[in-house]
Amino acid sequence: MLLTSLPTTQFRHGRMVRVVFLHPDLGIGGAERLVVDAAVALKSKGCDVQIWTAHHDPTHCFSETLDPDLPVVCVGDWLPTSVFGYLHALCAYLRMIYVAFYLVFFSGLEYDVVFCDQVSVCIPVLRLSRHRKKVLFYCHFPDQLLTQRKSALKKLYRAPIDFLEERTTGMADMILVNSQFTAGVFRETFRSLKGVQTDVLYPSLNTRTFDRPPAEAEGTEGLVPERTSHLFLSLNRYERKKNLGLALQALAALRSVLTPGQRAGVHLVVAGGYDDRVGENVEHYAELKELASQLHLEDCVTFLRSPSDSVKVALLRACHAVLYTPNREHFGIVPVEAMYCRCPVIAVRSGGPLESVADGETGFLCEPTAEAFSQAMEKLVAEPRLRGDMGRAGRKRVQDKFSLQAFSQQLHGYIVSLSQ
Structure with a gap:
């Protein structure tokens, strides 16, 4: 009307x-x-x-x-x-x-x-x-x-x-x-x-969605295996410029240096905006699924298309870090959302994340390579306290700046x- x-x-x-x-x-x-x-x-x-x-x-x-x-x-x-x-x-x-x-x-x-x-x-x-x-x-x-x-x-x-x-x-x-x-x-x-x-x-950051009590929000049941002890999340639209393949490659590199026991507990969720009307979304989703197969990651990666706000919040609360892979991203709201949810951010050392993420305090700023990202991920696996320390610092940074x-x-x- x-x-x-x-x-x-x-x-x-x-x-x-x-x-x-x-x-x-x-x-x-x-x-x-x-x-x-x-x-x-x-x-x-x-x-x-x-x-x-x-x-x-x-x-x-x-x-x-x-x-x-x-x-x-x-x-x-x-x-x-x-x-x-x-x-x-x-x-x-x-x-x-x-x-x-x-x-x-x-x-x-x-x-x-x-x-x-x-x-x-x-x-x-x-x-x-x-x-x-x-x-x-x-x-x-x-x-x-x-x-x-x-x-x-x-x-x-x-x-x-x-x-x-x-x-x-x-x-x-x-x-x-x-x-x-x-x-x-x-x-x-x-x-x-x-x-x-x-x-x-x-x-x-409009925090209304993120401030719902956990009891009222959805959980991650059915999205990730029950054995998951270290959950990583990539949250971006299904577009090639978002460099989502880097998250998959980083996971493969991480798994190659972990013990079998640690490897079994690591899982990645690739979630983001998806529109059937947009050809690139459809094509890139298929490309990422194929890449996961080539890297033998089918059992440790979950792909989600256009998750609801409540599912997104549940994932941010549960994950050990968000992998933010775009290079020279102009700003990017995802790192801010993650930090507000007390979740460390591993992002490319360029563009907006240079202003939103405090390197070594609220996450890690890395070169856009699988090796650099996997090393940051390995630190969070090896030092569980980092998640809590960086999470608290991230929450305060968002409240102060954004x-x-x-x-x-x-x-x-x-x-x-x-x-x-």
Whole structure:
């Protein structure tokens, strides 16, 4: 159902700020988690909030988006996401342009600020509004760096898209990034925007899901063998850039140096977002299953696709460490989730984990090799007390640096400043 107006509430200048979020696909992922948390945060501050998107599947989404008090408006899902498996970026751009065009010209919606992320090409359309609205763009990472250009045809196809990304990003009234690492990459990538200010707003952790008493949460029964004494967890979408194969290779390397008794108690769960509509998810899941077979790990690896929030929390509480394998990840909320659950993190020594994980205190930062990861895993197997020590330190680090309260306060300040 399309909502034509947002209720007006009072704040010091006469009415509350009305915010619309524009996001391409409201599925399950780090970017989606941030958008939902941002919407919830602003709502907790009294803002009127709607989320507009080109796709929202009630069976494949975060539970907060099913709350009638947080309206989600889906338009343009009839537009293709690809053309015969190609042109994904172009289709994403067209879908977001359609969402923005519908918002501006057909919705009749009154709003003050638009929060958009991932796809900046919708910003010029938002500028066409009769009464110019302020636009906040949240840059998770430059889109042009998330795809490879192995052929001349791909380079030719991406050239105008990359140009549009840079030009339209610069049209936002305010630009936020998710880490100091991304801020540096932003300046290196968008050279014409060097004079544009970018503020860092770290993603927060909405701890409501994680704070449920263990008695009310699901357990890991049926997910891992009963004999498991050391459980490791990989938690990422089934995408090749997440380097999930490294977790399997690290497990194989670890098993090769353990005693038979220790080896029998070690298990790995590979869990993450999975969408049947996304060809890469389907293909990479099959690739990982095949790799596990080649490494003779079938009996000590469990693959989970799109686990529920309660299952994810149960795994984080039970595991001895999270293996976070992406290289040069712009931020990554998984290490923060793990640390809040008192779980050590073994991550690649690059990108966002350099800012979220304290090496040697809340986990280990390693080179992206099976040997380096397996050595960190072996320490946790050999020294059981490390899990408790690092877990307590991780929980405190999240509470100090990545609390929802701090995130909400900072984001609300940006939104109010834009609306004045």
